[in-house]
Amino acid sequence: DAGVTQSPTHLIKTRGQQVTLRCSPKSGHDTVSWYQQALGQGPQFIFQYYEEEERQRGNFPDRFSGHQFPNYSSELNVNALLLGDSALYLCASSTGGFVETQYFGPGTRLLVL
C-alpha cells in the first residue's frame, strides 16, 4: 500500500518564476492538504482540496493556487516566486471528514534564488 507520494523531491527556481508541485494521496484517501514548512518552523496550512474544490484556505496570497484531479491527486502552483517562498512543501492526505487523521508525504524542497 503506497503512502503519500510527492514530486519532485527538490527544485531550484529563480525569483519571478512559477512552480508546480504534485501529490498523490494514500490509497483510499480523497482529500489533500498542502502545508509550507519554512526552515526551523512548524508546517503552516496553505489549503485543502476535496471533491476537486478548495474547501479551506490558510493565510497565503493568491499566488498560491491548487487543483485536484478526479483520481484525487493534486497540484500546488506558486506564481511570481519570492525568495521567502523557499521552504519544504508538504502534502497530506486523509478521508473527507473534519477529524480524519492526515498522513504526510516526504515533501518537496523548493529553493528560490
Add this chain to the structure above:
Amino acid sequence: GEDVEQSLFLSVREGDSSVINCTYTDSSSTYLYWYKQEPGAGLQLLTYIFSNMDMKQDQRLTVLLNKKDKHLSLRIADTQTGDSAIYFCAESRSGTYKYIFGTGTRLKVLA
C-alpha cells in the same frame, strides 16, 4: 489565538525516558497529534489523542493530556539513538480542516 508552543531542544541519554511538552490555546481542540520528522524527511504520525481522553499508551509512547491547563506531553520510554529527530505537536479544531502545528522540539539522544 492560534499558538501551539513547544520547547526547542531536549537532550537525553540512551535508555532514559524523554518527555516532550506542548501547550495550546484553543479549547475547541478535537484531536491532538504527535508527529516525528527526521532530517530531510516528511512528517511521520506517531500517535494521537482525542480531546476527551487523559492518557493514551502505545508501546514506548505515552501521551498525557491536561485539558484544564491545555498541556500535552509525549513520553518516550527507553529512548534510543534512532529517536533523535524533531517532534511536532499539532491540533485539529472543531469546524476546521487544518492542523495547527507547534514549532517543534529537537530531541538529541546521547549514546
